[in-house]
């Protein structure tokens with residue numbers, strides 16, 4: 362049986378490329394993980410998600426524990442079978458979403474009690490319960506249960522929160538136990554403070570994990586501050602294990618994070634913006650709602666090989682968005698996920714060939730040029 366392992370294959374500056382091996386298949390890094398919140402990447406069939414080049418999906422513990430419940434998914438054969446995705450799945454711990462979505466939250470040393478935003482029912486998430494839920498889901502990469510404040514927050518709040526998360530990381534490790542083929546990732550906290558990030562990294566290294574996430578970023582601090590933290594945070598984590606930056610981001614955030622040594626990322630942005638008429642292309646963002654597209658027979662991106670660009674015009678994409686047809690969200694989500702995976706593949710090749718700096722310069726130059734001129 363394949364065990365979980367990470368094979369670092371090449372570096373270029375701080376940027377890294379490699380392969381994560383799991384019993385459910387390989388994950389090429391740097392990797393972007395589409396978000397399948399409620400056991401679906403909205404508007405996409407799983408086979409379509411795979412066709413975009415995704416090796417792994419993210420599932421949300423908070424949403425799935427409330428509906429349809431982890432116990433029901435377990436009875437039905439686990440999350441992979443339930444949602445018809447047989448490749449790797451990473452699940453978050455529920456910690457972040459319980460703090461942002463649930464009602465009447467109460468945070469204690471034990472965990473977080475809350476009421477469901479769906480039906481008002483009472484629940485408690487603890488490190489032990491989060492590990493149990495992620496095991497019932499059958500997740501390949503399990504995340505430690507943690508807590509993080511939105512930024513800006515004062516140093517004392519960040520410190521208390523980080524230390525609580527480190528105590529929860531030890532409890533998560535204990536509760537996870539020994540599960541060959543499955544991985545448990547620790548989550549570094551500490552806001553934007555280098556010394557607190559180091560304290561957190563040291564605590565996680567002492568416990569020992571299969572991979573390490575950088576948590577508590579992309580929570581309102583802005584790109585410049587995030588990049589400053591990423592100038593030191595990845596290097597504080599073990600070099601021979603995957604590093605995962607949670608909840609990032611826009612294409613330029615992703616390129617900047619990879620440059621600084623991040624191996625994995627996830628974000629709802631490409632799928633969510635696909636449903637609101639926003640397309641991400643190598644020339645930047647395109648708002649398909651704009652009237653300039655109404656008579657435009659050209660594809661969204663002539664160089665893109667996704668179905669939306671190969672088979673449809675900007676005029677059609679504009680029309681179906683305005684007419685609120687379901688195919689609008691389907692096509693734009695497909696395009697956006699395809700673009701994100703293309704970007705990751707481009708970075709993997711550039712790092713392997715030691716030309717990441719040139720790749721990055723070309724990436725920014727194409728965006729600076731902007732969208733093709735109106736007809």
Ligand SMILES: [Zn+2]
Pocket residue numbers: 661662665666667668669670671696697699
């Ligand atoms: Zn496309």
